[in-house]
Amino acid sequence: MSLVAILAYSIVILWLVITLLAQHRHFQPFINAFNALHIIPRWTFFAPNPGVRDYHLVIRDRCSDGRLASWKSVPVYSPRPKFGYFWNPQKRSSKILNDAVQAIKLLLKRENIGISGIPFTVPYLLLLHYAAHAVPPEPDAVEFQIAIIESSGHDARTLECSFLSGFHGR
Amino acid sequence: MIGLTEVELAGLEPVIDARKMTSDVSDKYENIVIPIGNAGESQAGDNAGLKGGEGMSLDALMRLRQSALNRR
Numbered sequence: 001m002s003l004v005a006i007l008a009y010s011i012v013i014l015w016l017v018i019t020l021l022a023q024h025r026h027f028q029p030f031i032n033a034f035n036a037l038h039i040i041p042r043w044t045f046f047a048p049n050p051g052v053r054d055y056h057l058v059i060r061d062r063c064s065d066g067r068l069a070s071w072k073s074v075p076v077y078s079p080r081p082k083f084g085y086f087w088n089p090q091k092r093s094s095k096i097l098n099d100a101v102q103a104i105k106l107l108l109k110r111e112n113i114g115i116s117g118i119p120f121t122v123p124y125l126l127l128l129h130y131a132a133h134a135v136p137p138e139p140d141a142v143e144f145q146i147a148i149i150e151s152s153g154h155d156a157r158t159l160e161c162s163f164l165s166g167f168h169g170r
Numbered sequence: 171m172i173g174l175t176e177v178e179l180a181g182l183e184p185v186i187d188a189r190k191m192t193s194d195v196s197d198k199y200e201n202i203v204i205p206i207g208n209a210g211e212s213q214a215g216d217n218a219g220l221k222g223g224e225g226m227s228l229d230a231l232m233r234l235r236q237s238a239l240n241r242r
Contacts, residue, residue: 056174058182071182073174119223120235121216128228143225147186149174159178161189169227 015039055101056149059131061141062167069138074131074146100126101148104163119166128168143167218242 021027022040031040057074077094084091100123107113107121118124131146148163174182218238223231 058174058179071179073179075173077173113217116221117217119226119231120218120220120238125228125232125235128231132228147182147189149182149185151174151178157178159174159182159185161182161186164186164189166224168223168225168231 053150053152055098056151057097057101057127057131057146058149059135059144059146061138061170062143062145063138063140064142065140069141071147072135074134097127097130099123101163104148108163119168124165128165132170137170141170143169 018031019040022031022035023043055076057076058071059074060071061069063069076097078090081088081090103123104118104121104127107118107123108115113121127146127148132144137144145167146165147161150160150162151157152160218235220234220238223234226234
């Protein structure tokens with residue numbers, strides 16, 4: 001093996017090791033100081049804050065006698081078709097719903113919208129409309145509400161509720 | 171993505187009682203525009219200056235929003 005080849009292998013291996021170390025937050029400050037040319041990539045690539053949670057839309061009815069029905073899952077994601085990697089227009093609808101969920105979370109933080117202004121925004125109306133039509137109502141339902149549940153983890157999932165709507169007439 | 175199981179749905183009440191805002195929202199959603207029917211008026215952050223809406227039906231919410239937008 002020539003000296004040039006040894007040098008090339010060494011550089012590539014060193015690059016790989018530094019790249020692996022750069023994925024850990026403990027080493028990032030030190031490596032970033034020498035990464036002015038951005039030749040050390042991070043796993044997030046072009047998305048500095050990628051989504052690491054799944055979103056679930058749930059709905060429940062309030063019946064005429066005041067009883068609350070159990071929460072039901074609103075189907076947001078359709079099963080992936082066989083050739084979905086090639087042609088999957090259904091993904092547009094789930095993308096819109098996912099964007100609406102994200103938008104609601106952002107709007108809640110805005111002072112000029114907040115929790116009281118949310119019901120008149122497009123993302124809220126979109127989710128409300130979709131949920132109301134995707135899940136059949138209880139026979140004596142008079143009102144309904146929706147909630148956004150986030151799950152993280154795989155085996156033992158952690159659930160958090162990031163938004164709970166008020167009740168609306170059926 | 172795996173949907174919520176029946177067990178998870180049955181145990182949602184305490185999760186909802188303890189609801190909180192999570193902060194991991196990507197910056198790319200800051201200026202999101204949702205392309206639906208009234209695209210010209212569909213800026214996600216536009217509540218047409220309206221507040222409240224609790225107890226109203228979906229149709230009533232949409233009518234109020236539309237009339238508020240028409241008054242502009």
